Amino acid sequence: MDNQLLERYAQIVGADVIDQLQQLAKPLKGAHIVHINSTRHGGGVAEILHSLVPLMRALGLDVTWEVISGGEAFFHVTKSMHNALQGFPIPINQADLKVYEESNAQEAERLHDTLKEADFVFVHDPQPAPLLRLTPDRQGKWIWRCHIDLSRPYRPVWRYLRDLVVEYNASIFSMPDFSQPLPHLQYIIPPSIDPLTEKNRELSPEEIGEVLDRFDLNEDLPMVLQVSRFDRFKDPLGVIRAARLARKFALFQLVLAGGGASDDPEGETVLREVQSAAAGDPHIHVLFLPPDAHRDINALQRAADVVLQKSLKEGFGLTVTEALWKGKPVIGGAVGGIKIQVVNHHTGFLVHTPEGAALCIRYLLFYKEKRKEMGRKAQLFVRENFLITRHLRDYLSLMLALKMGVHERIELETWTG
Numbered sequence: 001m002d003n004q005l006l007e008r009y010a011q012i013v014g015a016d017v018i019d020q021l022q023q024l025a026k027p028l029k030g031a032h033i034v035h036i037n038s039t040r041h042g043g044g045v046a047e048i049l050h051s052l053v054p055l056m057r058a059l060g061l062d063v064t065w066e067v068i069s070g071g072e073a074f075f076h077v078t079k080s081m082h083n084a085l086q087g088f089p090i091p092i093n094q095a096d097l098k099v100y101e102e103s104n105a106q107e108a109e110r111l112h113d114t115l116k117e118a119d120f121v122f123v124h125d126p127q128p129a130p131l132l133r134l135t136p137d138r139q140g141k142w143i144w145r146c147h148i149d150l151s152r153p154y155r156p157v158w159r160y161l162r163d164l165v166v167e168y169n170a171s172i173f174s175m176p177d178f179s180q181p182l183p184h185l186q187y188i189i190p191p192s193i194d195p196l197t198e199k200n201r202e203l204s205p206e207e208i209g210e211v212l213d214r215f216d217l218n219e220d221l222p223m224v225l226q227v228s229r230f231d232r233f234k235d236p237l238g239v240i241r242a243a244r245l246a247r248k249f250a251l252f253q254l255v256l257a258g259g260g261a262s263d264d265p266e267g268e269t270v271l272r273e274v275q276s277a278a279a280g281d282p283h284i285h286v287l288f289l290p291p292d293a294h295r296d297i298n299a300l301q302r303a304a305d306v307v308l309q310k311s312l313k314e315g316f317g318l319t320v321t322e323a324l325w326k327g328k329p330v331i332g333g334a335v336g337g338i339k340i341q342v343v344n345h346h347t348g349f350l351v352h353t354p355e356g357a358a359l360c361i362r363y364l365l366f367y368k369e370k371r372k373e374m375g376r377k378a379q380l381f382v383r384e385n386f387l388i389t390r391h392l393r394d395y396l397s398l399m400l401a402l403k404m405g406v407h408e409r410i411e412l413e414t415w416t417g
Contacts, residue, residue: 002058009055012195013389021389024396025059028403031119032140033063036111038078038127040067041291042259043229044191044318045124045147051194051388052395059392064118066111068128070103078127079266084157085126086149086233086313092157101130108134120399129164141169141402147191148315149336151177169402174316174337187398190337191316192391193325193382199294200325203302211299215255215287222252222365225304227297227322229258230271230288233313235333238354240277240284242310245358247283250365257287257300301326305371306364310357314338324348325382327375331360341386347378 010018035053037045049065056063070078077096084090108115108131115121115131119140123131125147132142144165150158150173158180165171170185179186193200212219224243228234236256243254256274259267271288278284289296301307307323309332316337320330324341330348332338342348349360364371 002060005054005058008196009389013383013387017389017393021059021393021396024393024400025056025061028396028399029060031062031399031403032117033061033120033122033399034114034118035063035065035122035124036068036128036131037124038068038070038075044316047193047197047199047318048191048388048391049124051197052392055388055392056395064114066114068104068107068111068131070107070127073099074103081126081157081161082148084154085161087152087154089154090157092160097160104128104130105134107131120402122395123168126161129161132167133164141399142167143170143172143398143402144168145172146178147174149178149313150180153180170398172398175340178315178336185402187394189391189394189398190340190386191318191321192386192388193318193321194388195325197294199298200322201298203295203299207295208299208303211296212303215285215296215300217255217285217303218253219303221283222250222305223255223300223303224252224306224308224361224365225255225257225300225323226308226310227257227301227319228309228311230267230274232266232270233311234258235310235312236270236274237277238312239308239310239357240274242308242354242357242361243284244281245355246361246365249362251283252305252361252365253283253285255285255287255300255304257285257289257297259289259291259293297322298326301328304328306331306361308357308361309333309338310351310354311335311338317341321382321386324378325386327372327379329364329371329374329378331357331364341381343377343381347374347381 006018035049039046053063053065077100080090080092115135116137121142122145124145166183171182172187172189173179174190176188226239275286278286301323307328307330309317309320311333314336320332320338320341323330324347330342332342332350334350334352342350344350351357
């Protein structure tokens with residue numbers, strides 16, 4: 001099974017890429033690697049781990065994926081923390097911090113033996129960040145993997161979190177702009193997508209047509225699509241405004257598709273706001289999808305003529321990568337990791353306002369050949385920079401550097417412009 005999995009990736013990225021991964025993994029065999037995050041389903045972190053962990057195991061590595069649990073109060077605190085770290089001035093009071101710390105203390109006790117004996121522990125995002133301090137007898141190297149935009153955090157909240165992460169052996173950020181001064185090694189590793197998953201594999205026209213029929217979408221009408229969690233940072237209301245402006249010049253259907261994540265308590269509120277804004281408009285379709293609707297998302301992305309990701313804040317934006325991989329130009333908010341994926345006028349357009357997005361929608365719908373040219377560039381760009389095999393290569397290089405005691409800063413910058 002392991003060899004079969006590696007062979008499937010080799011068919012897409014080439015045998016030389018897989019050979020390199022095997023060489024990097026060889027010195028790490030026997031090491032126990034643990035990934036920890038706060039949800040098994042929903043959001044980019046979980047998606048990456050669903051692919052990364054089996055691929056690491058296929059290379060002969062001993063890998064465990066742990067998910068911390070917490071009550072509704074815990075996830076309200078961590079959502080506020082997430083928003084504050086992305087720049088919103090949201091104070092977090094002592095009572096909320098106590099909930100955060102007590103939940104982590106319970107998880108540290110439950111996971112103690114696993115964490116104590118691990119050779120490498122990857123702690124993803126703020127939710128489980130206290131676990132290092134709560135494991136004083138740890139033996140391995142601990143890495144804090146930050147997936148969010150920390151470029152301009154709300155300082156009181158960042159100071160609190162910084163005290164928790166300074167003791168880590170290393171940190172990983174998705175872009176240089178996201179990093180903050182820390183007294184340890186920092187690595188720049190962009191996220192990635194897995195071309196073999198149900199969300200990204202090739203689909204037949206019949207499979208795509210079945211999904212469109214099920215959602216009552218018109219195959220003969222151009223489709224503009226945004227796929228994302230119903231989150232204010234994804235600006236779904238701005239997308240609706242952009243679509244209505246663009247529809248003055250071109251008729252098309254807008255599809256807003258996505259779901260929620262178990263660690264995001266605001267999703268239902270935002271969904272209701274979007275449904276209210278779209279009410280009565282026959283050309284706007286709001287699709288609330290379950291976490292496992294991967295084939296549906298794949299089909300929608302492949303059927304779309306234009307894809308948007310008009311985020312106001314964005315750690316990276318894996319839905320952008322997915323659409324680019326399927327040969328679709330993306331109109332993206334000029335924020336966060338979208339800026340290193342959407343090469344302006346080549347793989348899509350970067351915008352700042354609904355009005356700007358509307359102009360780009362109009363342009364791409366009118367100029368079909370330009371749209372196809374940008375789509376070809378987009379797929380090649382992802383193949384070279386944002387597939388899971390590159391992501392794993394960077395992680396293996398990081399672990400080797402820590403194992404061998406490299407003391408200078410290392411940046412694994414792999415994208416090409």
